[in-house]
Amino acid sequence: MKRLAASFVLLLLVALPLRAEIDIAEITTPGGLKAWHVEETSIPFVALELRFRGGASLDAPGKRGAINLMTALLEEGAGDLDARGFAEAREALAASYRFSTGDDGLSISAQFLNENRDQAVALLRKALLEPRFDEDAIERVRAQILAGLKRRETDPDTIAGAAFDELAYDDHPYGSYYGGTVESVTSLTRADILDAFTRAIARDRLYIAAVGDISAEELGALLDGLLGDLPKEGAPMPENVAFGATGGITVLPFDTPQSVARFGHAGVEVGTPEFFPAFILNTIMGGGGFNSRLMTEVREKRGLTYGIRTYLIDSEFSESLIGSVSTVNARMAETIDVVRGEWERMAREGVTAEELETAKIYLTGAYPLRFDGNAPIARILVNMQMQGYPTSYVKTRNAMIEAVTLEEINRVAARLYRSDDLRFVIVGAPEELESDE
Amino acid sequence: MRALLVAILALFLALPAQAAEQVTGFTLDNGMEVVVIEDHRAPVVVHMVWYRIGAADEPPGKSGIAHFLEHLMFKGTESRASGEFSRVVEANGGSDNAFTSYDYTAYFQRVAADRLGLMMEMEADRMRNLVLAPEAVDTEREVILEERASRIDNDPSALFREELRATQYRNHPYGIPIIGWRHEMEALSREDALAAYDRFYAPNNAILIVAGDVTPDEVRKLAKQHYGPLAPSDGIAPRDRPQEPPSRGERRLEMSDPRVAQPSLVRTYLAPARRSGAQEEAAALTFLAQLLGGSGATSVLGNALEFENNTAVYTSAGYGATSLDDSTFSFVVVPAEGVSLEQAEAALDAALEDFMETGPDPDRFERIKMQVRASEIYALDDVGNLANRYGRALTSGLTIADVQAWPEVLQAVTPEDVMEAAAKVLDRPSAVTGWLSPDVEEDAQ
Numbered sequence: 039m040k041r042l043a044a045s046f047v048l049l050l051l052v053a054l055p056l057r058a059e060i061d062i063a064e065i066t067t068p069g070g071l072k073a074w075h076v077e078e079t080s081i082p083f084v085a086l087e088l089r090f091r092g093g094a095s096l097d098a099p100g101k102r103g104a105i106n107l108m109t110a111l112l113e114e115g116a117g118d119l120d121a122r123g124f125a126e127a128r129e130a131l132a133a134s135y136r137f138s139t140g141d142d143g144l145s146i147s148a149q150f151l152n153e154n155r156d157q158a159v160a161l162l163r164k165a166l167l168e169p170r171f172d173e174d175a176i177e178r179v180r181a182q183i184l185a186g187l188k189r190r191e192t193d194p195d196t197i198a199g200a201a202f203d204e205l206a207y208d209d210h211p212y213g214s215y216y217g218g219t220v221e222s223v224t225s226l227t228r229a230d231i232l233d234a235f236t237r238a239i240a241r242d243r244l245y246i247a248a249v250g251d252i253s254a255e256e257l258g259a260l261l262d263g264l265l266g267d268l269p270k271e272g273a274p275m276p277e278n279v280a281f282g283a284t285g286g287i288t289v290l291p292f293d294t295p296q297s298v299a300r301f302g303h304a305g306v307e308v309g310t311p312e313f314f315p316a317f318i319l320n321t322i323m324g325g326g327g328f329n330s331r332l333m334t335e336v337r338e339k340r341g342l343t344y345g346i347r348t349y350l351i352d353s354e355f356s357e358s359l360i361g362s363v364s365t366v367n368a369r370m371a372e373t374i375d376v377v378r379g380e381w382e383r384m385a386r387e388g389v390t391a392e393e394l395e396t397a398k399i400y401l402t403g404a405y406p407l408r409f410d411g412n413a414p415i416a417r418i419l420v421n422m423q424m425q426g427y428p429t430s431y432v433k434t435r436n437a438m439i440e441a442v443t444l445e446e447i448n449r450v451a452a453r454l455y456r457s458d459d460l461r462f463v464i465v466g467a468p469e470e471l472e473s474d475e
Numbered sequence: 476m477r478a479l480l481v482a483i484l485a486l487f488l489a490l491p492a493q494a495a496e497q498v499t500g501f502t503l504d505n506g507m508e509v510v511v512i513e514d515h516r517a518p519v520v521v522h523m524v525w526y527r528i529g530a531a532d533e534p535p536g537k538s539g540i541a542h543f544l545e546h547l548m549f550k551g552t553e554s555r556a557s558g559e560f561s562r563v564v565e566a567n568g569g570s571d572n573a574f575t576s577y578d579y580t581a582y583f584q585r586v587a588a589d590r591l592g593l594m595m596e597m598e599a600d601r602m603r604n605l606v607l608a609p610e611a612v613d614t615e616r617e618v619i620l621e622e623r624a625s626r627i628d629n630d631p632s633a634l635f636r637e638e639l640r641a642t643q644y645r646n647h648p649y650g651i652p653i654i655g656w657r658h659e660m661e662a663l664s665r666e667d668a669l670a671a672y673d674r675f676y677a678p679n680n681a682i683l684i685v686a687g688d689v690t691p692d693e694v695r696k697l698a699k700q701h702y703g704p705l706a707p708s709d710g711i712a713p714r715d716r717p718q719e720p721p722s723r724g725e726r727r728l729e730m731s732d733p734r735v736a737q738p739s740l741v742r743t744y745l746a747p748a749r750r751s752g753a754q755e756e757a758a759a760l761t762f763l764a765q766l767l768g769g770s771g772a773t774s775v776l777g778n779a780l781e782f783e784n785n786t787a788v789y790t791s792a793g794y795g796a797t798s799l800d801d802s803t804f805s806f807v808v809v810p811a812e813g814v815s816l817e818q819a820e821a822a823l824d825a826a827l828e829d830f831m832e833t834g835p836d837p838d839r840f841e842r843i844k845m846q847v848r849a850s851e852i853y854a855l856d857d858v859g860n861l862a863n864r865y866g867r868a869l870t871s872g873l874t875i876a877d878v879q880a881w882p883e884v885l886q887a888v889t890p891e892d893v894m895e896a897a898a899k900v901l902d903r904p905s906a907v908t909g910w911l912s913p914d915v916e917e918d919a920q
Contacts, residue, residue, distance in 0.1 A: 080516060081855045114772075122782065125772035129842040132849030151849055178781060178788075181811055185788045188736040194629060294734065296624035327570075328549070328561040338558065341617025344625050364625050396566055403568010407585055410517050411856040 069262035073246035084250030094216030103218020133158035240272030247419035297466025302360030324348030370468035381457035388448030506679030520687035539655020579870035595701035631732035677708030722905035759896035768792025779826035
């Protein structure tokens with residue numbers, strides 16, 4: 039699941055783009071922080087997006103879930119306010135702060151009104167600089183997280199994703215769920231949480247975007263006040279890791295009427311010449327539209343599923359090409375045959391000139407549509423920074439899509455789609471399917 | 476604290492015109508209603524057609540036909556092949572989809588603003604000219620059965636919600652699942668779909684909503700051109716569904732499923748929804764849900780069950796304000812480790828009883844008002860969501876004026892209004908209480 043969520047962000051980023059009118063400024067605050075800024079004055083609020091690179095992948099050895107628990111505790115008491123006091127203060131300002139963590143980053147998405155901006159930022163600053171991590175709050179939030187972890191244990195889709203990640207990434211952080219396990223979270227101490235804070239939250243890994251009714255000068259002062267006193271350095275980033283699963287089938291028996299499957303193999307890194315061809319290929323194969331090859335073959339022609347999708351994933355520390363599908367137990371074997379067949383056809387025949395042209399029109403046309411609100415734009419701008427793109431990417435990205443030739447894309451198709459390398463992890467009671475190991 | 480907030484509110488009342496969305500409404504000669512929501516920040520438009528037919532409008536025994544028809548609407552017309560609709564949308568850089576609920580079925584596309592005419596041409600075409608090949612119907616029936624397996628059968632919580640609704644609504648069709656009962660879905664035919672289509676898919680049963688970088692004049696011109704020539708249906712009757720009788724006994728439901736990881740408790744009550752020109756009671760219930768549920772750290776249930784003692788790891792209160800017929804008010808409690816569902820229910824009842832005696836905390840009441848007001852400003856950032864707001868309202872018996880009055884109705888709610896509504900709705904004899912657990916016997920011990 040986490041992988042799917044991460045990939046969705048990526049797809050939006052790559053597919054997205056920029057509406058011509060958007061004017062992104064790169065600013066450096068008097069205190070030396072760098073941020074991307076769009077001034078948009080029609081609605082009296084600001085959307086601020088902060089991302090600390092690394093996120094839960096910076097968990098200390100044996101402390102899986104510590105950064106996730108720490109993140110959830112940031113709004114549970116800070117400075118002179120306990121958890122209730124903090125919530126009351128936030129409600130009185132009608133500000134919104136969303137704290138979340140994932141495999142690649144720790145995110146803070148904030149929205150606040152112009153009329154009480156200074157107070158809303160001061161309150162957020164408390165959460166970031168003076169979190170209390172009170173024992174009673176730790177226990178309360180730990181119990182909530184444990185409840186969620188237990189639910190994961192009986193959710194077929196989650197089980198499939200977790201088993202797939204473990205096969206692919208083993209003991210790298212990507213190989214396990216960032217929220218940890220019942221065991222690891224149960225054993226976390228307050229000292230572990232304080233340590234998690236120093237590992238994950240620091241200026242040397244911070245990306246910032248702000249969109250809304252605020253000038254560059256005002257934003258600079260706001261950011262210096264909010265973030266200037268953060269620690270300078272955090273924990274070192276994890277190593278890059280290769281997708282490690284081999285081809286084959288893994289069946290995890292589960293008593294449920296419909297099997298769910300996760301499948302995939304290694305992918306392609308952003309920034310390499312193969313990336314844009316691979317990105318277009320994935321759109322044609324199963325990138326989310328109703329007219330992808332897999333939707334046509336698996337859903338439209340055979341009625342095997344409600345949905346099948348593939349994701350070209352470029353995470354911070356690895357790349358993969360994965361997909362997910364669910365179908366009744368009796369028809370999973372047939373579904374897998376269709377997926378393998380489409381993989382082989384793609385490698386053998388590539389795409390047609392017409393398919394390439396249609397995908398280009400779709401991708402370049404969809405690009406500007408995503409910049410449709412202060413909050414979404416702020417998220418996109420932080421994602422772009424994380425991927426290492428310049429602000430000008432929004433103007434050059436469509437041209438890079440347009441430049442991909444049929445010859446080039448089919449060369450990449452032959453290398454990228456390797457049906458023998460596909461690992462399927464199936465959770466359910468699929469008929470006529472067995473694990474190969 | 477309170478005085479300060481009152482001062483802020485006074486300031487706000489002076490400036491809502493500036494912050495409010497720009498909305499225009501009109502009606503075509505054939506009865507099709509049109510709503511235009513302007514947002515000129517990006518050259519994008521959301522084009523939606525909402526039909527006043529939902530799962531609660533289905534004939535008996537045909538559950539799921541409204542949703543099935545939604546799927547079949549992508550299967551082609553006299554002039555367009557199956558799947559061509561979505562292909563054309565994608566070829567224009569857009570995205571499209573559709574959704575079905577109890578009171579409506581809606582279709583939408585997001586495209587560059589200069590493609591609006593093409594979207595209207597295609598949507599108008601499939602409003603009256605659908606062609607259904609028998610094989611396409613058979614394959615798509617497999618797809619909706621897979622959808623039911625994914626969304627419902629594979630998820631014990633979803634099965635539990637289905638049971639709860641069926642128990643809450645004994646006479647009204649809201650008790651039947653939107654996607655349909657499996658045995659009835661298996662028997663849905665091409666003729667069933669066409670019967671619903673012929674009767675309900677017509678301009679006088681539809682609402683066009685266009686939101687984004689457009690002007691009302693442009694929309695009026697294009698709508699007249701594309702939708703104007705469509706003939707209205709003479710099969711549109713008032714939506715008088717069977718209503719719920721009074722309840723004379725509390726109903727309880729226990730369900731167990733080994734796939735359940737965390738036991739949970741749900742309580743639902745029948746509750747009135749917003750009525751055109753009379754939204755006050757629904758506004759009071761909206762506040763009640765915020766007071767009782769809402770934030771875990773500040774709500775009545777969060778304080779009593781999560782903060783004061785460790786009875787629950789999760790509590791919430793929910794209320795569906797926008798609904799054609801009576802809606803529900805509900806609570807969810809997930810007990811803490813070692814707490815039984817019986818103990819959790821006792822704690823819920825005690826917290827509710829206490830609230831009925833003491834009433835809302837005045838500071839919290841004012842903070843909720845502030846948040847309701849702010850949410851109107853934040854809502855302007857998402858024009859698609861605004862379009863949905865109008866679509867849901869207009870298919871639920873409300874008008875554009877009701878939608879525009881709603882923020883002010885909310886601001887006028889008093890603590891007395893809330894307690895009056897609470898006393899009326901939180902009536903235990905009409906409640907349904909459900910326990911979901913991995914093993915019923917274990918909980919009974």
